[in-house]
Amino acid sequence: MPEDAPEEETEAAVDDIPEPAPAWRRWIVPGVLTVLALAGVLAALLLLPEDETAATEPGPAPEETAIAPPAFLSPEPATPEDGCSRAALLGAGDFQAQAEAARACGEALAPDTWLGLVEDAAAQEDAAALLMFGMLYDAGWHDAAIEDAIGLSFGDDPAQAAEYYSRAAAAGSPAAPDRLAAVCAVLARGATTLQEAAHDDYCT
Structure with missing residues (x-):
């Protein structure tokens, strides 16, 4: 029956058309590519800070070489000992007590420093300070620790010595009267008008 042949051929052709793939299969390749891309980005982010740190981290600082001062420069002056x-x-x-400590210091004590202390004490009519001032003006008395080691000395001036010995005696120094008597013997010879006046003021 020739009329049925086309229908059979049509059915056979329909059977030969492949069925479409499931929808999930169409997303496999893009999904895999997306995952790989994300993994690459993540790896780059993890490695980037380390590379930048290594690139920007400064190297070791160069060693500084100490420069010695020129030989012609004098050293800094020594400072007195703390004591x-x-x-x-x-x-x-x-x-x-200050005088005893000063004698122990010797050259370590500046003359001006010691003179300032003597002046301060003498201004308060301290008997020991007044006696020391008299001795510093008295050629008949020599204190090696004060005059030589420290370097505080005024030279011979019996009129000034008599004034300080007189004040020291009035302040209660037991040694001052004998020192004043010795200086008064020098002033009695009256070498100058000033010495005669000092003799009249402090020795009579």
């Missing part, structure tokens, strides 16, 4: 400073001597106690 021979003005503050330390003031902390020793009264003027008599």
Whole structure:
């Protein structure tokens, strides 16, 4: 029956058309590519800070070479020992104790520093300070520690010595009267008008 042939051929052709793939299969390749891309980006982010740190991290600083001062420069002046400073001597106690500490300091004590302490004590009519001033003006008395080691000396001036010995005696120094008597013997010879006046003021 020739009329049925086309229908059979049509059915056979329909059977030969492949069925479409499931929808999930169409997303496999894009999904895999997306995952790989994300993994690459993540790896780059993890490696980037380390690379930048390595690139920007400074290297070790060059060693500094100490430069010695020129030989012609004089060294810095030595400073007095702590125990021979003005503050330390003031902390020793009264003027008599300060004088003992000053003698122990010797060359470590600046003459101006010691003179300032003697002047301060003498201004308060301290007997020991007044006696020391008299001795510094008295050629008949020599204190090696004060005049030689420290370097504080005024030279011979019996009129000034008599004034300080007189004040020291009035302040209660037991040694001052004998020193005043010795200086008065020098002033009695009256070498100058000033000495005669000092003799009249302090020795009579």
